[in-house]
Every structure is written in structure tokens, then in C-alpha cells.
Amino acid sequence: MFEDPFEWLRDKEDAEVLAHLREENAHTDSRTAHLSGLRERIFDEIRARTRETDLSVPVRRGEWWYYSRTLEGSQYGIHCRAPLADTADWTPPQLSPDTEVEGEQVLLDGNLEAEGHAFFDLGSFEVSTDGNLLLYGVDLAGDERYTVRVRDLRTGENLADEIPNTFSGATFSPDGHFIVYTTVDDAWRPDTVWLHELGQDVAADAQLFHEPDERYWVGAGFTRSDRFLMIELGSSVTSEEWIIDAGDLRGAARVVWPRREGVEYSSSHAVVDGRDVLYILHNHDALDFELVRVDAADPLGPTEVVIPHTPGERLLGFSTFRDWAVAAYRRDGLPRLALFDYARGERDELTFDETLYSVGTAGNPEWAPAVLRIGYGSFITPPSVSDYEIATGILHLRKQQPVLGGYDAADYGQRREWAVAADGTRVPISLVWKRSFGEPGDSARPLHLYGYGSYEHSIDPGFSIARLSELDRGVIFAVAHVRGGGEMGRQWYEDGKLLRKRNTFEDFVACGRHLVAAGVTEPSRMVAEGGSAGGLLMGAVANLAPDLFAGILADVPFVDALTTILDPSLPLTVIEWDEWGDPLHDAEVYAYMKSYSPYENVRDGIRYPRILAVTSLNDTRVMYVEPAKWVARLREAGVDAMLKCEMVAGHGGVSGRYNAWRERAFELAWLLDILGLSDA
Incomplete structure (x- = not known):
């Protein structure tokens, strides 16, 4: 029996608990007061090395380039866009922090939205396909509960639509008439997907999907092709997806593959030889995952192996575009990216010079782009954004994070060692x-x-x-x-x-x-x-x-850990049993967790x-x-x-x-x- 003399600290509404936390903060402030000068020097060093007034690399979507600004002295980013000059041009405009951008439109200024609040976070942010409406979700407490609002970008005014207590990741339907969003249960688990029609009362929102099993989180999003809404369920070890035609969101959902304990999968839509297909990444009898292709109209039908399981090469993701796809995987402890040709069914891996690095896709919303936007960096190389030109195989560096004060990567070293x-x-x-x-x-x-x-x-x-x-x-x-x-x-x-x-x-x-x-x-x-x-x-x-x-x-x-995982009424406990075990119903797990908690x-x-x-x-x-x-x-x-x-x-x-x-x-x-x- 373990007696817990400090469990009284759990009630955060209790005045005595709040007083205790403030006393702890005062104690820490007192014990670290001698470091105030060092703290200020480090803060000044971080600030001096950072270009405080800067712009991100524009991302193309529809008829606009989207980017964000940061201004010296401002806490939060400013989300902007500028009109596309030439629809045939995939080279982003070279923007300068000191130069006015022709046609620039400010979509949302985080600093204005945060005024009067100690905390501010955006959990949803999306512009409708036609470019006229902005959806954004705001959390002002830090509890990851977002209020979704909609702004008409033609007038700058917010619509009457307001959806409180959503989870992150709300999104417009491709036609811009609906918002798909998720809400959470009493354990703060996203469990229900809803459909809100713009201009209608939130109380009339339709429930698209509900998952009662507390082990599963629920999310939803549209395929890059805008062809389907995918509802995704996942525990730590099992997943399931449901598919709804984007043109009939009130229609019935179809399961891709029924859940099977211990089997994880994710699917991505493509059109190959005029046929809707799903590429499904899964781990059934494939520890490091394999990729198969199925007919989107009959995902339970015949499967074609596209990338076979290779022990030691962990397939992580497969993103489809109109004419090609990109595979993400790990080998020898490092992430990899490869272009995938639908016709040849083969991968062409992108290569990099450093022995240690990170690479991944970044900002690719369009269905038929001429380039693949990627992010790259290492312990000594500041993060960069590049466009890989599909037709030529040329990698165009668009921007590398500036590090002010004369930073030189050659002054630093990185390497890997092995412990036993x-x-x-x-x-x-x-x-x-x-x-x-x-x-x-x-x-x-x-x-x-x-x-x-x-x-x-x-x-x-x-x-x-x-x-x-x-x-x-x-x-x-x-x-x-x-x-x-x-x-x-x-x-x-x-x-x-x-x-x-x-x-x-x-x-x-x-x-x-x-x-x-x-x-x-x-x-x-x-x-x-x-x-x-x-x-x-x-x-x-x-x-x-x-x-x-x-x-x-x-x-x-x-x-x-043991107290938390023993109590299924606490947020996120049940879903964590797949990761840590279930000490509430398994004595061996209880003893094991107690040995290390x-x-x-x-x-x-x-x-x-x-x-x-x-x-x-x-x-x-x-x-x-x-x-x-x-x-x-x-x-x-x-x-x-x-x-x-x-x-x-x-x-x-x-x-x-x-x-x-x-x-x-x-x-x-x-x-x-x-x-x-x-x-x-």
C-alpha cells in the first residue's frame, strides 16, 4: 500500500492549492535570484541572433501566396497573403521585411487577437478554397479548447458563426459552405466529428461520427485532392479510417479497413489511370510497414503491394499529389524522402551531404504542384526551405533561417556515437x-x-x-x-x-x-x-x-505515472494504456509500473x-x-x-x-x- 500525503494538491480550484503553487514559484524565484543577470544575458543573446522582423517563405494556394510576418517587439506572427502574378510561375516572390508587398492583405494579426490576454494560441487556421473566408480557432487559457470564428476576407468582418469548445484542426469543406470540426469528451479526448453549415445555428450542427471507445482519438480532414473527407481514429497501436464523399458530406461514411487490434494504417487518395485509388500504409504482418494500393470504391477488395516491407526501413508516410507522390521513411536512424512515380512504381531518394540531418515535407497544399516544398536542417545547419523541381530534379533553396551575429556552421561539429x-x-x-x-x-x-x-x-x-x-x-x-x-x-x-x-x-x-x-x-x-x-x-x-x-x-x-494511469476518469488515461499498460486490471503491469514510477x-x-x-x-x-x-x-x-x-x-x-x-x-x-x- 502506498500512502500519498500530497494528493490534496490535485484540486486546482482550491485556494490552498493555488497558494501552495504561488509559494513554490516564490521559492524558486528566491533561489534563482542570483541568476537574473545571466538570464538577461541569455535572453539578449537569443534576441540578438534572431532576425526579429522577418517573413516566411510564401506558400502557393489557389490564386494567392500565403506567408507570415514577424515584427520586432511583437510576440505573435501576422498572417498575410499577396496575389499571384502568374499562375504558371511556381517560384515564390522574394519578399523583404523592409519593402512593401504589392497587394498584401493581412488575414490575422496574432498581436491584435491576443490583446488583453496572458495566453494566446491558434489551433485552427484555414482559408476557403475560393479565398474569400478565413476560419481560425483561438485558445486563451492553454487548455487546448478553441473557439472557431469565420472572417469574410472581402470585408474584414467576422460572420455570426462561432463554435466554442472545439479541438484543434477545424477545416472548411472544399466548397466553403461547411466547417468540419471535432469536440472532446469528459476525459478531454477528441471523440466526435461535427458538420456546421455556415449561416446556421451551431445547435443544428450534424454529428458525422462518434467514437465511444475511450482508447481512440478522432480527427478529420479532406484529402489533398478534395475528393473525400477522411475520418481517422487512432489508439497507440490500432487505427481505423472512414471515408465520406466531399460532395455529399451528409451521406453515409464507409470504412476503409475495419479496425484490427494492433494494426495501424493510413490512406491517401490518388487518381491513377483515371481510377480513384487509395494508397494504404499499414503494419499488418509488416513490422516496419508496407504500402499497398486498393480501389477507393472497394478498399476491402484486392490489394497491390507497392512498397514491400523491408525490415529496418520504417515507412512513415505517403503523400499523394495528382501526378506523383512522396514517401517518407527512416533508415540508419535518419529520416529520408523520396519521389514516387505512379507509372514506374519506384522511388527516387533525395540525398544530402551531412551525416546527421533532418528532412521533411513542408507546405504543400496544392493538388498539382510543379515543385515539392521541403524543410531541411541539422544540429549545425539552420533550418532551410527549398523547392524540389519535379521536372528537372533541381533543389532550389528558397530561404535559410538567418542567424545574426556572424554565425558560421564551420565553427561547430556534430557526430554520432554508440553506447552499449x-x-x-x-x-x-x-x-x-x-x-x-x-x-x-x-x-x-x-x-x-x-x-x-x-x-x-x-x-x-x-x-x-x-x-x-x-x-x-x-x-x-x-x-x-x-x-x-x-x-x-x-x-x-x-x-x-x-x-x-x-x-x-x-x-x-x-x-x-x-x-x-x-x-x-x-x-x-x-x-x-x-x-x-x-x-x-x-x-x-x-x-x-x-x-x-x-x-x-x-x-x-x-x-x-501510476496514479494517472490507474484512474480512467482522468484526461487521456484510457488511451494511454496501449503505451504503458493497464495497471487497473493487470497485476503484473501494476507491479512493473510501481517499480519505476x-x-x-x-x-x-x-x-x-x-x-x-x-x-x-x-x-x-x-x-x-x-x-x-x-x-x-x-x-x-x-x-x-x-x-x-x-x-x-x-x-x-x-x-x-x-x-x-x-x-x-x-x-x-x-x-x-x-x-x-x-x-x-
Whole structure:
């Protein structure tokens, strides 16, 4: 029996609980007051390296180029568009922040919408196919509940239509007469798809689909071809799709493939040889997925294998366009992209020079484009946007994120190393550092080790302006690509979930010990960080190897895992049973989770690292009560632990770019202080 003396912290409406959280914030402010100067320097460094007044690369849709602006001193983006000069031209206009754009129309200014509010987030944003109407969904609390509104772009006035309490991702029908949106149940799970006719009372909205099984999230969206509405259901291990003709949205939905426990699939519409087909990516008897093609009118009929299952090459997605498609997959721990020719049935992979990188599609709304828009970057290469010209195979760089202050990628290095876990599994580690301080392993250096390891989510090489404030002070940044993530294929994920979850924690420890043994760092000069499910990793590692790290930063940490997963009335619990197991009905799962759940396993009389937990009062994914209880228990055990709770924010933390920079400056200052670099 586990007695929980801090469960009283769960009631966030209770005045005593709110007072406790404010006291924790005051305690943290007091304990970190000496870092105010360093925080301000880091904030200034982030700001000085960022082009504050800038524009995104325009994306073509219909007769317009769509883009966003940021202005110096403004927290939020300004969404704009400019008319297309030539329908045959797929080269986006070269826009300058200092030059007026001919015909520019401001669609929505986030700064105006956010006035008078401590939090602002857009969860839906779409322009109708004819370009006349704007749909946007706003959350002003951080609880991921959005009010959808519609603006007539010809007049600038909002229509009477207003839909409260929606989930993100509302969308117009292709004809612009309807809005398709989802709502959530009492456990905050999106479970129902609705159809709203513009100009009609919301109370008359038609229910298109409802999913009663609490394990499944529901979403909906139109195919790129605008031919079908796809209703998608998914648990952690099972999926199902239903299809409705976009021209008859009140018509009956047809199932693509009936759900089968443990089978995941996703489909994409195309027209091949004049026939509507669905390309379906699935994992039935194909651990790393295969791609098949079926008749859209009879998806349960004969299947044609298009890309066969290849062990170790994890197929991630297949996006169809009118004349070709693009396949996304992973091989050797890195993401890949390839153009797919319908006629030949073959892939042509795009290649890149760096040994570590990230690549993916970005901003391709049109059905028949002449180019494929992609995003690329690495730990040392700032993110770029390019257009791959289909006819010639030429990659046109449209923009690379500017990094002000004389940044030179050649001043930094990146590489991959491999740790060996207790069971002999080789675990990849990515390293990035500034070369002027020497190569990793020349001498023990301060090191920041990051990890996640759940939901098959991969931590791919990515650039960070804020991270330069660490690297330029001599810190090595490293990512432990532990099991439970997706970096090395589906089996990598399977080996870090359910009754094999401890592999995630032991892999992270193995990575830390490898870096110490290789002379890259030492325990007194190493800090660890993880957020959400990665925060669970941080809590478990603190108990498992408290001597390995000098400090641990846990962002919105899932540290009271057993309590949460035992209570099906809590938001998102039931759907999580596929990831963690069901301790409510399975004694083995209960015992296993109890053996690693951080809150229950805090030990008295042990020297822990210094710990900072960051949370938000309105977080609906990992409730604030988890880190609040954890920090209280740690402090009871004599641990130097602090809690920072944003009182108006959600799972993603504060809103607004300057607020986010200050939040990151706070965290980095704390980490640098632990590493003995507070004066650097």
C-alpha cells in the first residue's frame, strides 16, 4: 500500500492549492535570484541572433501566396497573403521585411487577437478554397479548447458563426459552405466529428461520427485532392479510417479497413489511370510497414503491394499529389524522402551531404504542384526551405533561417556515437559542440544530455538558436536516442514500452555512463533534460542513477505515472494504456509500473542531483499536480528540488516568442549554474 500525503494538491480550484503553487514559484524565484543577470544575458543573446522582423517563405494556394510576418517587439506572427502574378510561375516572390508587398492583405494579426490576454494560441487556421473566408480557432487559457470564428476576407468582418469548445484542426469543406470540426469528451479526448453549415445555428450542427471507445482519438480532414473527407481514429497501436464523399458530406461514411487490434494504417487518395485509388500504409504482418494500393470504391477488395516491407526501413508516410507522390521513411536512424512515380512504381531518394540531418515535407497544399516544398536542417545547419523541381530534379533553396551575429556552421561539429546498454543493445548518441573548445573526449567538458523515448517519437538533428548560448560557453549538447523512440525503426519503439519500458531509462543511463567512460564529461559536469514523457524519463533516471548527473531539468514531467494511469476518469488515461499498460486490471503491469514510477520511488537518504520541474496550471496532457507532488516528495526526502508553475499556460508552456525566449533563458541559466558556468 502506498500512502500519498500530497494528493490534496490535485484540486486546482482550491485556494490552498493555488497558494501552495504561488509559494513554490516564490521559492524558486528566491533561489534563482542570483541568476537574473545571466538570464538577461541569455535572453539578449537569443534576441540578438534572431532576425526579429522577418517573413516566411510564401506558400502557393489557389490564386494567392500565403506567408507570415514577424515584427520586432511583437510576440505573435501576422498572417498575410499577396496575389499571384502568374499562375504558371511556381517560384515564390522574394519578399523583404523592409519593402512593401504589392497587394498584401493581412488575414490575422496574432498581436491584435491576443490583446488583453496572458495566453494566446491558434489551433485552427484555414482559408476557403475560393479565398474569400478565413476560419481560425483561438485558445486563451492553454487548455487546448478553441473557439472557431469565420472572417469574410472581402470585408474584414467576422460572420455570426462561432463554435466554442472545439479541438484543434477545424477545416472548411472544399466548397466553403461547411466547417468540419471535432469536440472532446469528459476525459478531454477528441471523440466526435461535427458538420456546421455556415449561416446556421451551431445547435443544428450534424454529428458525422462518434467514437465511444475511450482508447481512440478522432480527427478529420479532406484529402489533398478534395475528393473525400477522411475520418481517422487512432489508439497507440490500432487505427481505423472512414471515408465520406466531399460532395455529399451528409451521406453515409464507409470504412476503409475495419479496425484490427494492433494494426495501424493510413490512406491517401490518388487518381491513377483515371481510377480513384487509395494508397494504404499499414503494419499488418509488416513490422516496419508496407504500402499497398486498393480501389477507393472497394478498399476491402484486392490489394497491390507497392512498397514491400523491408525490415529496418520504417515507412512513415505517403503523400499523394495528382501526378506523383512522396514517401517518407527512416533508415540508419535518419529520416529520408523520396519521389514516387505512379507509372514506374519506384522511388527516387533525395540525398544530402551531412551525416546527421533532418528532412521533411513542408507546405504543400496544392493538388498539382510543379515543385515539392521541403524543410531541411541539422544540429549545425539552420533550418532551410527549398523547392524540389519535379521536372528537372533541381533543389532550389528558397530561404535559410538567418542567424545574426556572424554565425558560421564551420565553427561547430556534430557526430554520432554508440553506447552499449546492459542487454548489449547499441544505443545511438548525437553530439554537437563548438570546435574552439576542442573535440569531445579531449578532456572532460560540461555536457547537456537530452532524452525522450516514448510514443515512437524521434528526436532528430535540429538547430536551435537558444542552444548556441550553451555551445558558445563550452557546453557539449547530446541527445540519447533511447528505446521507446522511433529512431531505429518500429522494434526500437516496441522495446521501450509496456513491460519493456525500463529499457528507456537504462538506455539513458548507459548513454551517460558511456560519455563519462569516453572522457567526454564527468558526473559533476553533466546535466540531463526531458519533457512530458521525457520528464518521466528524468524522474526515473533520478531514482535509478542519482550519482550520474549534477542536475536534472524536467519540463511538464509525467512523474506520477501510476496514479494517472490507474484512474480512467482522468484526461487521456484510457488511451494511454496501449503505451504503458493497464495497471487497473493487470497485476503484473501494476507491479512493473510501481517499480519505476518516479513519485513512488523517491528514496530517503540518497544524494540526488539538483532538480528543477517546470509545469503549467492549465496543462491537460500532464497535469500540474504530478510535478507539484513530485517536488514536494523530493524536498521531503531532502533533495534540492524546485517547482516553477506557469499560472496561465498549457502543455507547451507560455505563449508568445519573447515569453518563450525568457522561459528558455531561465532554464538555461539554471543549467549553466549547475555546470559552474554562471559567470561565463
